[in-house]
Amino acid sequence: MTFVGLGVTFLGFVIAFVSLGVTDSTGGRMGIVLVGIAVSLVGIMGVITPAYQKTWIWKK
């Protein structure tokens, strides 16, 4: 799951980056970049965090 989480986090960056090519609108770019940031945060907090918490020492 760690690599899935890393993939989702990186996908957020890709979404934000692609906004440069898909629209010239400032508002449109802002919306896409915010979506990208949200996806990255989901990757960190929603996927990587639970994946790692399973292995931590107080869970054993």
Next chain:
Amino acid sequence: MTKKIVLVVAMVSCLMRAGTVHAQTPAPDAQPAAAPAAAQPVVSVAPITAADLNAPVKPTDRANGDPDGSLTGTANDIAISDPKVGLTVADVLNQIGANRIGVNFGWTLLCGFLIMFMQAGFAVVEAGLCRAKNANHTMMMNFMVYGVGMLAYFLIGFPLQMGGAGAIANLGGTPVLNSEFTIHLFGKDLGLFGNTGYLLMHHGTYDVAVMVIFLFQMVFMDTTTTIVTGTCCERWKYSAFMVSTMFLGAFTYPIFANWAWGGGWLAMLGANFGLGHGYADFAGSGVVHSVGGLTALACAFILGPRIGKYTRNGDANPIPGHDIMWVLCGCFILAFGWFGFNPGSTLALSGNGGLRAASVAVNTMLAGMTGSFGGILYMWIRYGKPDASMSGNAFLAGLVAITSPSGFVNPVASAIIGLVAGVLVCLSCEFVERVLKVDDPVGAISVHGTNGIWGVIAVGLFSDGKSNYGGSWNGVTGNVTGLFYGDAGQLVAQLMGVATLIGFVFVMSFVVNLFVDWFVGQRVSAKSELEGLDLPEMGAVAYPDFVLRNEGEMVA
């Protein structure tokens, strides 16, 4: 010849004076120009006459010393290129140029020295916030981070970051830093990394201006690496720390720093895509602090929490540090160093916005102050006591948050940015500890990661368009202006920087440290951790005369 010299000096003086007045005139409603002109009579020509040039100060004139300084620093001290010809117009003009660059070199170097001293601040803050049984280990990480990071940066990092930065006018130009690797995408050339300056010898980079920018950038990078040691202290294997730091100094930091400061694609978002002035990060809330904070978060995931930090049902136990005096003393050392960090990022006191250093310094002070107020008030209201370590962290959070906007915002905005940062660091610490359940003994993820990102966003909100660093920023004419002053594009550029930090830098740091974990092993054994890392890892304890609690028995 003498008349020519006087004429040229008069012209140059008038031009410099006119430029200075222009740079200091921030708004139409500012003080009328007549007032300062009346207060300061035109003196540009009078002191330099033919008599002065033909009658230099003789050694006998200073036989009784020069108590008021009037005999020291005269036309005698202008370097003459050809003694047979004597002083020429070219000599005078060259001296003016040398003086300007000399002032800027001196300023930038001195600020770099101040930033280097921040290592001491980080060391005592982190050592104070860890337990006594790990003090030697924590101090030794902070000690060697300087050398390990510098070596990596010297070998690989600096060329990657600054190899394509181009000429830096305030330092007399660095034309040899002219090789940037780019890819062509979306119809534009996007810079990815620099490719010259290896060992400070490659491709003509054995150059005094390159040396200045290397020193200044190196201490910034070292600040980033020392952020990670705080989060990972008390359980990080020393060998893993050295390898991880090497990667951070050689690759992770320089690549993002190239994108932001070295002419990379983030800096060019304005010139290429019309997004404000591109990603603007005056002194590194994003480049330095967020990169360090997010790398710390990645390492903390891999390391896991310290033994005893969480109960079996996931509740957090407080593990207080062993010396709060060192913590708060270290905060002051860091605040002192921050006067190199932010004002020094003008890279100048003379020309191209150099005088703006005064505004940057005041903004830095104000944000630190309001940050500490924000933190102390939050803790007092929420927990009934003004927590010392959180007050220190809130102080630092204010400084972190203002690092990026300090060159672009006014004092009121600085105070607001700092106040928000002071509260934000408290909320973030609680979130990291209770929700993410990430163990961060010093709060570095919140201080540097969270508030670094807040600082980056603040540029896109509060920049007032009054700063002037030579008429343009990142190749876009005009001054950096945020959303509240009419430029939404600048906020988009800043958010793009945030997306890159979270989505790229964090992932890169995570992958690098996974490799370190696989090949070296990141975490010490449970036995070593319970015993304290000083003896197992370093071979000596920090306080041999003290009797420390046996925490192994306590946990058992």
